[in-house]
Ligand SMILES: Nc1ncnc2c1ncn2[C@@H]1O[C@H](COP(=O)(O)OP(=O)(O)O)[C@@H](O)[C@H]1O
């Protein structure tokens with residue numbers, strides 16, 4: 001039987017539950033998928049990055065392991081680019097993105113209005129802080145605590161009412177979408193693993209404008225990485241509404257996104273399984 005590993009982290013040895021249906025769907029089409037904590041040299045026909053959410057504290061180790069894996073999805077070339085949220089600046093040339101400044105420790109020219117300071121390398125909302133207009137001392141103290149480069153963005157207040165919309169693609173083709181409630185709120189709770197803030201998710205039907213921006217974001221990323229979109233086994237495009245209501249890219253997740261299988265139709269895991277089969281047959 002063809003063997004696939006789903007890479008995770010030690011504190012979530014079988015993922016967070018969202019991928020369970022995919023494992024079953026893969027078994028039905030002749031692919032044995034099992035969980036494996038990233039960092040091992042266990043052999044497989046394909047290693048799929050899934051819940052590797054402890055990498056922000058061990059980035060060098062993670063990148064070198066990714067480049068050592070013979071067959072990785074997404075491809076290893078994606079990982080250094082996409083684990084550093086500075087990619088937002090690269091995408092801004094052709095895609096409407098949340099205005100993003102990349103700053104270094106010591107930066108103090110804080111924007112007017114409410115804004116967010118978050119690490120360039122981060123996952124699960126950890127290290128992201130919402131700063132009230134004018135609260136420069138809190139922003140500076142947070143930047144010092146991150147001890148590295150950070151992103152500064154205006155807080156997109158539409159998130160408070162509409163959340164963000166995540167559009168999921170398999171093998172470069174649209175699959176489904178879901179919404180995620182605002183994360184930087186006073187009632188935010190961290191999961192028992194300590195690796196992510198608990199999310200409030202539900203299924204969604206994206207608007208035409210959201211689909212268009214998501215398609216453009218994926219094309220732009222594939223172009224920058226010199227890949228064909230079909231080589232991206234999975235992608236999640238997170239959008240928020242800007243001040244005028246038009247969608248803006250908040251994040252393009254090509255490394256370890258939750259894919260919202262529990263928030264969508266029962267055929268989504270079958271589509272993912274088929275994309276895995278396509279990735280295997282391309283090798
Ligand atoms: N500019 C922003 N405006 C509003 N909310 C934001 C902004 N940046 C981040 N957030 C909130 O923080 C969460 C985490 O930030 P994000 O950039 O998605 O990083 P990650 O999911 O990788 O931790 C988002 O899901 C969103 O709720």
Ligand SMILES: [Mg+2]
Pocket residue numbers: 125238251
């Ligand atoms: Mg996010």
